[in-house]
Amino acid sequence: MIDTHAHFDDESFDSDRESCWERALREGVRALVVPAISPDRWQRTLSVAREGAVFAALGVHPQALPAVSDEAIRAALDDVPSLVRERPKRVVAIGEVGFDHTIDLERASPARQAAVFAWHAEVAVALGLPLIVHVLRAHDAALEALERVRLPRPAGVIHSYSGSAELVPRYERLGFYLSFAGAVTRRTAKRPLAAARAVSSDKLLLETDAPDQCPTGAPEGVTRCEPAMLSLIARAVATARGEDEAALRERTEQNARRLFAL
Numbered sequence: 001m002i003d004t005h006a007h008f009d010d011e012s013f014d015s016d017r018e019s020c021w022e023r024a025l026r027e028g029v030r031a032l033v034v035p036a037i038s039p040d041r042w043q044r045t046l047s048v049a050r051e052g053a054v055f056a057a058l059g060v061h062p063q064a065l066p067a068v069s070d071e072a073i074r075a076a077l078d079d080v081p082s083l084v085r086e087r088p089k090r091v092v093a094i095g096e097v098g099f100d101h102t103i104d105l106e107r108a109s110p111a112r113q114a115a116v117f118a119w120h121a122e123v124a125v126a127l128g129l130p131l132i133v134h135v136l137r138a139h140d141a142a143l144e145a146l147e148r149v150r151l152p153r154p155a156g157v158i159h160s161y162s163g164s165a166e167l168v169p170r171y172e173r174l175g176f177y178l179s180f181a182g183a184v185t186r187r188t189a190k191r192p193l194a195a196a197r198a199v200s201s202d203k204l205l206l207e208t209d210a211p212d213q214c215p216t217g218a219p220e221g222v223t224r225c226e227p228a229m230l231s232l233i234a235r236a237v238a239t240a241r242g243e244d245e246a247a248l249r250e251r252t253e254q255n256a257r258r259l260f261a262l
């Protein structure tokens with residue numbers, strides 16, 4: 001399997017990143033994609049990348065927007081082509097970036113979020129890289145913005161998909177894959193499971209969103225999510241779709257390899 005969204009550069013992994021990686025390997029996780037949060041942390045994100053196994057993405061997370069100026073974002077994005085060129089096969093996507101209506105909307109208005117997304121999309125198109133898109137309580141705004149920019153096929157992934165099953169075909173028509181995280185493991189998870197069932201089998205991805213979103217079924221007392229927990233997410237999605245777990249693990253890995261050209 002491939003964990004398509006793990007913040008493996010997070011400080012919470014500093015003391016045991018190596019043993020986390022070994023546990024992930026034992027669970028059948030073959031690679032991770034590590035999305036960036038904000039430009040002042042990009043070097044940290046890049047520093048955890050390792051050939052053939054841990055891949056990075058570069059971008060500005062919507063939750064970082066209130067603290068970063070437009071000038072700083074433009075300047076950082078200008079550096080992305082050279083950062084990618086210096087690290088062939090290590091930077092595999094642009095993101096995360098996106099739409100979030102749960103944050104400080106005075107300093108990160110929906111219009112500003114859409115503008116920042118459009119700058120990221122330009123870089124992604126120029127470099128031929130997919131986008132890693134975060135959408136939280138903002139699906140209408142996201143779809144409107146995504147429909148306005150011209151994106152290649154495939155365009156990228158909507159990570160930790162939280163929208164309804166009805167919106168799945170709209171995202172797929174725009175060239176997006178849909179990725180599922182720990183929410184599918186909750187006993188009350190009706191909506192994310194309905195969405196996971198609605199995704200075409202060649203557009204389905206799995207992620208942990210580690211260290212956030214610790215899945216149900218994690219060892220007693222553990223609250224930090226880690227990539228090894230991808231197995232729990234694979235099992236929940238396979239059960240919801242009525243599919244063989246091994247086949248689903250294999251197919252979602254192929255989907256990730258295709259999208260990110262791994």
Ligand SMILES: [Zn+2]
Nearest residue numbers: 005035096209
């Ligand atoms: Zn994330």
